[in-house]
């Protein structure tokens with residue numbers, strides 16, 4: 304049986320880490336679509352593209368030689384053969400990425416690649432046809448609205464700021480939280496202009512991780528998967 308799981312949510316909600324763990328537990332492939340927008344941003348810088356020139360940015364992204372790994376144990380990202388896994392996580396890229404991610408022609412192109420990656424896993428791919436967990440901002444709504452399981456992973460702004468501050472600065476003290484604010488609050492506001500990821504769309508289950516630790520969040524998502532893929536749930540969906 305093939306299963307496609309779509310997970311969306313704001314920055315710091317735990318999408319990447321939780322999705323990877325869910326993919327590992329279920330033996331599925333894992334697609335980090337945020338990494339694709341980050342790679343596009345890295346490539347435009349590498350190619351000296353003027354970020355203010357939307358057409359030039361879109362042309363560069365269409366020509367980008369991107370290879371996305373989908374192994375949840377080691378989700379590598381290569382551009383033109385170069386491993387950009389670390390380079391796409393720098394503050395410089397995090398600060399610039401929304402400018403590229405709000406370019407609608409870029410979104411069309413990356414969504415096309417994302418659908419192709421999902422379709423490849425339905426047939427064979429890394430997972431041998433078992434399926435994939437794809438996460439981002441518009442997977443439940445636009446990229447894979449027909450996914451078997453769709454989850455919106457949320458957490459309070461306070462929890463998300465504290466998590467990211469701990470990750471980047473090793474502390475959730477006041478200074479670390481303030482240094483993180485641009486990456487969470489401003490970026491989500493910019494990204495919200497092109498994707499709706501704060502409220503679950505119809506048929507999308509919400510998992511709020513504000514009061515859950517990491518393992519509890521993974522278990523909560525796995526519980527949604529078990530519920531929606533149980534034979535009775537499938538029969539109900541077919542009758543509807």
Ligand SMILES: Nc1ncnc2c1ncn2[C@@H]1O[C@H](COP(=O)(O)OP(=O)(O)O)[C@@H](O)[C@H]1O
Pocket residue numbers: 312313314315316317318319320321466467470512515516517518520
């Ligand atoms: N439920 C949780 N409780 C505490 N920390 C978490 C939880 N979920 C994720 N984290 C941690 O928060 C940080 C951000 O998670 P990440 O998966 O990168 O979020 P996102 O992909 O949504 O931006 C990581 O350091 C991750 O280990």
Ligand SMILES: Nc1ccn([C@H]2C[C@H](O)[C@@H](COP(=O)(O)OP(=O)(O)O)O2)c(=O)n1
Pocket residue numbers: 313314315319336337338340341400401404405438439440441442490494498
């Ligand atoms: N499907 C997606 C995935 C990410 N994006 C945008 C939104 C973010 O600013 C960037 C990077 O996404 P990423 O998930 O790596 O962001 P976080 O650092 O986890 O918050 O890409 C998007 O617009 N659509």
